[in-house]
Structures are given as structure tokens and as C-alpha cells.
Amino acid sequence: MTRLYLRNQLCIPVMGFNRAIIYDLGRKDYHFISEAHYHMLNTDGLINFDGISDESERSELIDFLLDLEIVFEVASAHEAERFPKISTALHHTNPLSHAVVHTNISRNFIDFISQNHLQNLSIISAQMNDEVIRVINSFAHLEIDGIYLYIEKFDPHSLSLYERELARLPAVFSVNFFKADKPHTKLEANIYYNFFTEGFGDYKQLLTVDKLYVNQDFFLEAYNKHSYYNGKIYIDPSGNIKNGLNNTQIFGNINSMSDDEFHQTINSELFLALGNISKQKTLVCQHCEFRYMCTDTRVPEKEAEHWFHHAECVYNPYISKWNNEEGYLNLKASGITVSASGCTINKDQLSETFNKIWSE
Incomplete structure (x- = not known):
């Protein structure tokens, strides 16, 4: 008998450049997942785990998600209607909070x-x-x-x-x-x-890990607005x-x-x-898996079509490294060029750099 699963609506998958994060808004925590697992979980309907051909890997992933209550089992497809999608709209705005x-x-x-x-x-x-x-x-x-x-x-x-x-x-x-x-x-x-x-x-001046916040109010604000300004x-x-x-x-x-x-x-x-200005509208930030839990005090600027920062963040989402971690490189050294005209990625240089960092 096929077992049916739904995702907990307070556990939201967010994709970064290399990896994704499950934002557990209820428990104020987060968990890294792969891009492949992101695409499986990024649905409001029944989750299709058949994309994982290896039975052992599939079973291990499901047990992991069940233990964390990121997914839960339902008896039939009709039960999905009882768990509607939560709204990501910011209904209450205050000009001074x-x-x-x-x-x-x-x-x-x-x-x-x-x-x-x-x-x-x-x-x-x-x-x-x-x-x-x-x-x-x-x-x-x-x-x-x-x-x-x-x-x-x-x-x-x-x-x-x-x-x-x-x-x-x-x-x-x-x-x-x-x-x-x-x-x-x-x-x-x-x-x-x-x-x-x-x-x-x-x-x-700086973003640090202790300035990352996971909760429903912060997520909704960061999803729609600038979480600092x-x-x-x-x-x-x-x-x-x-x-x-x-x-x-x-x-x-x-x-x-x-x-x-x-x-x-x-x-x-x-x-x-x-x-x-939401992070989704800002160069580099739009590729970061932390973008909806981040308190970034840098001042965004717009000189052409894009919002961007002159000062570089201490986290590089293109190589998934913080600046205090071994293997960290800045954007330019990773093959990323950011300016008012846009973000240019040297895919060959970035791929070589990423593989070197994470294979050591």
C-alpha cells in the first residue's frame, strides 16, 4: 500500500544557489536539504518521493522528515484539502515598529x-x-x-x-x-x-550567525519587505x-x-x-538560502535596474561559506561580478572553485 505524505505548512523550503533550507517556523529552527529534495518538498499537495530510486535512501529521508515533523502521513488524498496553504502576505504593516x-x-x-x-x-x-x-x-x-x-x-x-x-x-x-x-x-x-x-x-556593520532569526513573523516580513529597514x-x-x-x-x-x-x-x-526592498529584489541576496532569516544592516543601492550592495556580505552563497570558515573566498575570487548593471557568474571558474573547496 502506498503511503501518502504532506508537508507541514509551517516548514517552508527555500532554495539557495547550491542548497536549500527548510525554515521550521513553528520551532524557530532550520535544516539544510539538497536541491533535489527541495523540489520534492516544494509542493502544497501530496509529496512524490518516487524520484528517489534507491529504496534505502528514500526510506532514510522520509524517516528524517517524519522525526522532525516536517512531513506527516495522511490516510487519503482527500485529507490534503484539510490542510490549506498558509498565506505569505504581510497583512499588518506598521510604519514604525x-x-x-x-x-x-x-x-x-x-x-x-x-x-x-x-x-x-x-x-x-x-x-x-x-x-x-x-x-x-x-x-x-x-x-x-x-x-x-x-x-x-x-x-x-x-x-x-x-x-x-x-x-x-x-x-x-x-x-x-x-x-x-x-x-x-x-x-x-x-x-x-x-x-x-x-x-x-x-x-x-556585519551580518553574523547570531543575527539569523527563524519565526513566522520574521519570515513574512523578510518575504515581503526588508527585514532590517x-x-x-x-x-x-x-x-x-x-x-x-x-x-x-x-x-x-x-x-x-x-x-x-x-x-x-x-x-x-x-x-x-x-x-x-525585499531580498528577492537584491543581487546576490536573491541567491542566498538565508535571505528570509537575515538581519542585514547594509544599505541597498540602485544605480540602474538592480538593487545591490557595494559592501560584500560575510556569507558567500555561491560557495556556501561564511568568511570565518575554512575555504571561504570573496565573490570576485569565486567568479562572481556584481555591479549596478547586474550579477555575472563565470560558471567554469565557480564550478572549479566550488569543487576544490568542498572536495578537500
């Missing part, structure tokens, strides 16, 4: 966003001190899901002084310290304390309004704005432009 500020943030900003629901508020400070606590309390009356602190210089003494006080602030989700002696993470009183050896200036506002220490930490474009100054001017600004087509 993520804010990044410094401890000298103007009271104007706090008043202007009093009617907004913020998913994330990030506060940057040179050190952990009374001013950080004061700023957190100044936002206490607002609807904020989580507050993230970024402390540019780690000082063990100041952490011990404020750890108990931070524990009494329910909105604080994580405290991130930079220039620590060694990288590590600890969980205390429902707050994640993350310690990084690099400086904050380097951290905010959509709904994002950054107020620099001088009060200048920007889209994000690495963007140089200024949209006015919070200190000299009225409430109406502020909301006209953040709802303007110019301010929202970067947030509307």
Missing part, C-alpha cells in the same frame, strides 16, 4: 510615538549607568514588546551594580556588552546578557532621523519637529523606500 535611540533621546520622540506599538526598542549607551535606567523608565508608559540595551564598553563592576535594577524592568529583553574579554551569553531574571569581544562599531527608525546622538544605524541619509531633526511633521516624515514615500 522598531526604534533605535541613544540615552540623550529627545522627549519629543517619546511624545511623538505615544500612540505607536513598538516591537523592539534599542537603546545605545557608552556605558551602563543611571542614565540608561532613566531612559528605560521614560518609555515605561508606552506599548513596547522588548527593550534591547547596547552598552559599548563592558565593565564588570557596573554590571554588578545595575543587574538587580534591570531585573525589575519587565520590558528589558537583552543587554549586550561589547569589548568583553570573551564571548558568552547568560540568562538572569529572564534577561539575556550577551558579551561580545568586538566593538559595537564593528558589530553593527521596514518599520525602522534611528535617532542619532544629534537628533537626526535616519532609517538605520548605517544609513547616512537624514530625514530631519527630532528636536525641531512638530508631531505632524514627524508623522508626515515617517510615512513619506522617501522614508519608507528602503523598507520596501
Whole structure:
């Protein structure tokens, strides 16, 4: 008797240049799969495993997928109708859902966003001190899901002084310290304390594995919008309004704005432009299997028909390597040329490079 299988609709296959990933949105995890297995699983109907001629390989794959609950067995083809495809549309959009500020943030900003629901508020400070606590309390009356602190210089003494006080602030989700002696993470009183050896200036520029997020809300946002710039506002220490930490474009100054001017600004087509650029529209990113879980702070640019980045990502999807992994090469060394006119792939050079890297 033929056994029938459907794919869990919260397990979404995404194809990269060389390999694919199953995004397990329910468990906030991911699993690599081959291109051949991607094409089998990329269906909303019954899965046809007959393409795998080797019975042992076929059985091993099915057991693997069943164990992870990526697929499940149904009694008949009619049961497929009971499991409709989930929508990938982003139904709820908010022009302001993520804010990044410094401890000298103007009271104007706090008043202007009093009617907004913020998913994330990030506060940057040179050190952990009374001013950080004061700023957190100044936002206490607002609807904020989580507050993230970024402390540019780690000082063990100041952490011990404020750890108990931070524990009494329910909105604080994580405290991130930079220039620590060694990288590590600890969980205390429902707050994640993350310690990084690099400086904050380097951290905010680069994509790293810890900036990959797998969940349904993030996936839908990244599928339709830019996962970093959509709904994002950054107020620099001088009060200048920007889209994000690495963007140089200024949209006015919070200190000299009225409430109406502020909301006209953040709802303007110019301010929202970067947030509307999905990774599928961006050169190189469109070939990356991580594109719907990636928090990429680089500023996309468009000089001709294509969106692209002047700065290269730390992950090369054409050879499936991160820059801290053995065998990594940059795009040019891999046979990839990226410019405003498009992406050109030297297939012979890339094939030779890929085979050399992965056969060693």
C-alpha cells in the first residue's frame, strides 16, 4: 500500500544557489536539504518521493522528515484539502515598529510615538549607568514588546551594580556588552546578557550567525519587505532621523519637529523606500538560502535596474561559506561580478572553485 505524505505548512523550503533550507517556523529552527529534495518538498499537495530510486535512501529521508515533523502521513488524498496553504502576505504593516535611540533621546520622540506599538526598542549607551535606567523608565508608559540595551564598553563592576535594577524592568529583553574579554551569553531574571569581544562599531556593520532569526513573523516580513529597514527608525546622538544605524541619509531633526511633521516624515514615500526592498529584489541576496532569516544592516543601492550592495556580505552563497570558515573566498575570487548593471557568474571558474573547496 502506498503511503501518502504532506508537508507541514509551517516548514517552508527555500532554495539557495547550491542548497536549500527548510525554515521550521513553528520551532524557530532550520535544516539544510539538497536541491533535489527541495523540489520534492516544494509542493502544497501530496509529496512524490518516487524520484528517489534507491529504496534505502528514500526510506532514510522520509524517516528524517517524519522525526522532525516536517512531513506527516495522511490516510487519503482527500485529507490534503484539510490542510490549506498558509498565506505569505504581510497583512499588518506598521510604519514604525522598531526604534533605535541613544540615552540623550529627545522627549519629543517619546511624545511623538505615544500612540505607536513598538516591537523592539534599542537603546545605545557608552556605558551602563543611571542614565540608561532613566531612559528605560521614560518609555515605561508606552506599548513596547522588548527593550534591547547596547552598552559599548563592558565593565564588570557596573554590571554588578545595575543587574538587580534591570531585573525589575519587565520590558528589558537583552543587554549586550561589547569589548568583553570573551564571548558568552547568560540568562538572569529572564534577561539575556550577551558579551561580545568586538566593538559595537564593528558589530553593527556585519551580518553574523547570531543575527539569523527563524519565526513566522520574521519570515513574512523578510518575504515581503526588508527585514532590517521596514518599520525602522534611528535617532542619532544629534537628533537626526535616519532609517538605520548605517544609513547616512537624514530625514530631519527630532528636536525641531512638530508631531505632524514627524508623522508626515515617517510615512513619506522617501522614508519608507528602503523598507520596501525585499531580498528577492537584491543581487546576490536573491541567491542566498538565508535571505528570509537575515538581519542585514547594509544599505541597498540602485544605480540602474538592480538593487545591490557595494559592501560584500560575510556569507558567500555561491560557495556556501561564511568568511570565518575554512575555504571561504570573496565573490570576485569565486567568479562572481556584481555591479549596478547586474550579477555575472563565470560558471567554469565557480564550478572549479566550488569543487576544490568542498572536495578537500
